[in-house]
Amino acid sequence: METPSVTKSPKTSSKQSDDASKVRVVVRVRPFLSSEVLDKSKNPICCASVLDSEHGFNDEVAVYLKDQFTSRKECYKLDSFFREENSVNEIFHKEVSPLISGIFHGCNGTVFAYGATGSGKTHTMQGTDELPGIMTLSMSMVLDMCEMSGSIAEISYYEVYMDRCYDLLQPKDQEILVLDDKEGQVHLKGLSRVSVSTMSEFHQVLSSGIQRRKVAHTGLNDVSSRSHGVLVIVVTDGSSPVVNGKLNLIDLAGNEDNRRTGNEGIRLQESVKINQSLFALSNVIYALNNNKSRVPYRESKLTRILQDSLGGNSHSLMVACLFSFSVPDYQLYFFDPKEETPKEKIDMESKLRTWLESKGKTKSTQRMGAFGSPLPSKTPLSTNRSVKKQSSCQSYTKTKGCTDQGLADGRRNLFKSGAPVESSIEMNGLVEDKYFKEDMATTWKASLPEPKASFEDELKKEKPICSPSNNSGASSAIRALHNSLRKVLSPISNNSIMRPFEHIMSKDPICMVFFDPKTPKASHVLTSEDGEGFQGTDTPLDKYNIRSSSLKSSLVHEYLDFLNSASKEELLKLKGIGQKRAEHILHLRETTPLKSLYDLEKIGLSSKQVNDLFRRAARGIFD
Ligand SMILES: Nc1ncnc2c1ncn2[C@@H]1O[C@H](COP(=O)(O)OP(=O)(O)OP(=O)(O)O)[C@@H](O)[C@H]1O
DSSP, X not given: OBOOSOBOXXXXXXXXXXXHTSEEEEEEEEOOOGGGOSOTTSOOEEOEEEOGGGTTGGGOEEEEEEETTTTEEEEEEESEEEOTTOOHHHHIIIIIHHHHHHHTTTOOEXXXXXXBTTSSHHHHHTXXXXXXXXXXXHHHHHHHHHHHHTOEEEEEEEEEETTEEEETTSSSOEEEEEEEOTTSOEEEETOBOEEOOSHHHHHXXXXXXXXXSOXXXXXXXXXXXXXXXXXXXXXXXXXXXXXXXXXXXXXOOOBOOHHHHOOOHHHHHHHHHHHHHHHHHHHHHHHHHTTOSXXXXXXXXXXHHGGGXXXXXXXXXXXEEEESEEOGGGOOSOOOOOOOOHHHHHHHHHHHHHXXXXXXXXXXXXXXXXXXXXXXXXXXXOSSOOOOOOOOOOTTSOOOTTOHHHHHHXXXXXXXXXXXXXXXXXXXXXXXXXXXXSOGGGGOOSOOOOOXXXXXXXXXXXXXXXXXXXXXXXHHHHHHHHHHHHHTSXXXXXXXXXXXXXXXXXXXXXXXXXXXXXXXXXXXXXXXXXSOOBTTOOSHHHHHHHHHHHHHHHHHHHHHHHHHHOOHHHXXXXXXXXXXXXXXXXXXXXXXXXXXXXXXXXXXXXXXXXXXXXXXXXXXXXX
């Protein structure tokens, strides 16, 4: 059962392999399910469409994403586009079958479904009994080819959960060690490999693995994959254990925006790991598709494991799953407009301006003045998420065998102190590099070119967004989709992550973290019409407390405005913001403007660091 540690090394030198190393990017749009909107009065709005005028050029396609609620209009060049009415079969025949031929000729192949939670990744990869997914279709073709060539097919099935790898074909929760040999080849120590010669054997083995995969109910998906599931189909010639080639079929866990999922505790930790590893994957794809000399495989367990299947002479396909529609309840980006206290806002602006000017940061102040708040001001139309998943118990649908508490209990040991940091274990000459740091975000790459181009801009230029000679447009699209999937097309849940002092400052989530429990319990916005009166509070201390609370609130607001609108140079001039942080902030705000100081945690800062950062900025005012 154990995987022999022998694979052919990917070849990397030829021009051909340069092209092969690029990741082909196709989009699959999933249909709107009638079960998804409870309020039928809210009609879905199409938000992904194809620009026919661009279609057919070098087989690429321009996809136009729009969102009526945010006037977002973007256009991305992709390798192919599959509409709602296109079946998995079509994707398989056009995109996947060429990769399968390759594994019989020494090339590895990788197909992964990428997208926001609920966008149809599992549906595409795993499928159902009635609508077989890419995994089943691939296995069927591999078996046919084995029969013709006398080769043997074997499968492994594992999941990467919280940056640990588990064998799904073992009855027990068997952790697999990821080890490097002296040549830098990665080995999955102890991973099962099961010989498969018929489709019924395959179904049996795969469904037992699917039962073990970790899924859970989240605020955005009733049965959400909490791990990346990797099915590996290995082909050998039958006479030796040397692997001819292998095909990785990956159902990635979905991007999640935790202000919408309402994830807490374990779900939140899972989600952080999911997002980090997806980000690492997007960095790898970006590096491959832009011929970067360094490909950052080692930034997550997932990319490290896939090192020999992404790049080199491996052929990779990313199926980016999108919602084609958008309905008011699903829209992102909406939150209650923050009530302003204009007088104090102006005061704080002028204070900040004075401070910045004193530091020679006049551009920042102009920008702050000119931009005002970049934050959207629409109010959510509904506070409830209305997605309902069809509950099917078919063998190939996600099962809830290990959901919620069950999953939490089963994995409790994993969450005590996070992954080990910078230690290594040696075993049979193989080294497990436990490099992974809790805050992967601190390793975010510095120069991520922004792929976004407005639709209008692109039309003005009247030329393809990416050069047809390389696939950088596709890699840009990956980044854009990484953003887009989260930013525009994911369902919305207004559940935000509850913070320690939220109950105290629930009217102003922006500043909740900075209010100590001892700040006055009365509402902090108690100004009368002229902004001066204080209802129900008379003592000087009450007034002082209320004023200072409002002041803090305004300052936080100003600070966030600044972070959302300042240039990199301007950000660098603030205390506590260096090159890396500035770049991370710029990247982050492209996805979602910062609404709360807590959003800074998404760039890898702890709440203490966020606190310190703000305090340093605030202190600067009085320097
Ligand atoms: N092309 C499709 N046609 C019909 N139904 C679909 C399609 N794609 C997805 N669905 C349905 O949408 C729901 C969500 O799909 P799925 O579970 O595959 O999403 P996911 O991207 O895997 O989510 P997560 O990342 O949370 O695991 C399911 O009920 C699925 O059956």
